[in-house]
Amino acid sequence: MKNKFKWILIAFLILLLILIPFFLFADSIENWSDYFLNSTQSKLLVGMVIGVLLSIDIFAPVPSSIMSTVGGYFLGLIPGTLISLIGMTFSCIIGYYLGAKFGNPITERLVGADELLKLENLQNKYGDWIIIISRAVPILAEASILLAGIGRLPLNRFIMLVLLSNLGISLAYATIGAYSAHLNSFLLAFTGAIILPAAAMVILNKI
Numbered sequence: 001m002k003n004k005f006k007w008i009l010i011a012f013l014i015l016l017l018i019l020i021p022f023f024l025f026a027d028s029i030e031n032w033s034d035y036f037l038n039s040t041q042s043k044l045l046v047g048m049v050i051g052v053l054l055s056i057d058i059f060a061p062v063p064s065s066i067m068s069t070v071g072g073y074f075l076g077l078i079p080g081t082l083i084s085l086i087g088m089t090f091s092c093i094i095g096y097y098l099g100a101k102f103g104n105p106i107t108e109r110l111v112g113a114d115e116l117l118k119l120e121n122l123q124n125k126y127g128d129w130i131i132i133i134s135r136a137v138p139i140l141a142e143a144s145i146l147l148a149g150i151g152r153l154p155l156n157r158f159i160m161l162v163l164l165s166n167l168g169i170s171l172a173y174a175t176i177g178a179y180s181a182h183l184n185s186f187l188l189a190f191t192g193a194i195i196l197p198a199a200a201m202v203i204l205n206k207i
Helices: 002-037 040-055 064-075 077-102 104-111 113-133 140-150 155-182 186-206
Strands: none
Touching: 040 064, 040 077, 064 077, 064 155, 064 186, 077 104, 077 140, 077 155, 104 113, 104 140, 113 140, 113 155, 140 155, 155 186
16 A cells, blocks of 8 residues: 555656746747657657667666657657557667566566555456566566566567567557647646556556
């Protein structure tokens, strides 16, 4: 219960950090985003930064939902989806090998003992499909990848599961970002990036 409250509080604080600048600097932010949307060099830079950040998500506090949504916003639906898919899949492969090599100690260090125990219980119930079920949930998503490595899930099946889950998540976030760009609403993009994982957390806690 204490851990749930901590993540709800973090999500609320992040949302505040997003909303306050928009209310204070809405015009400046819109002008800045328009510049990026019309600059080929800026799009290339954004794509590279997003890809690199998503690829290290397994061991760094990278808000993957926000990064993927930003990709859709600045790069468009298809490029944003592809950058997100490639970055998140590379991160999953790193996590798989970390779990296989270092086992439970590194998993507990990266995600916490409570989250690991919760995921192990879900894994006993849903098996390998927990990789897809938990993919949109912060912390549990990373834990499921590490556990797959610990359990030496066959690599071909692991790749299939992460590609399916990452494609779905990447497409969902990129769609939010691209639609927000169409409406010229940076606020909508970031709000969607916060709400979707929060909803996934609530749903997973109920199953």
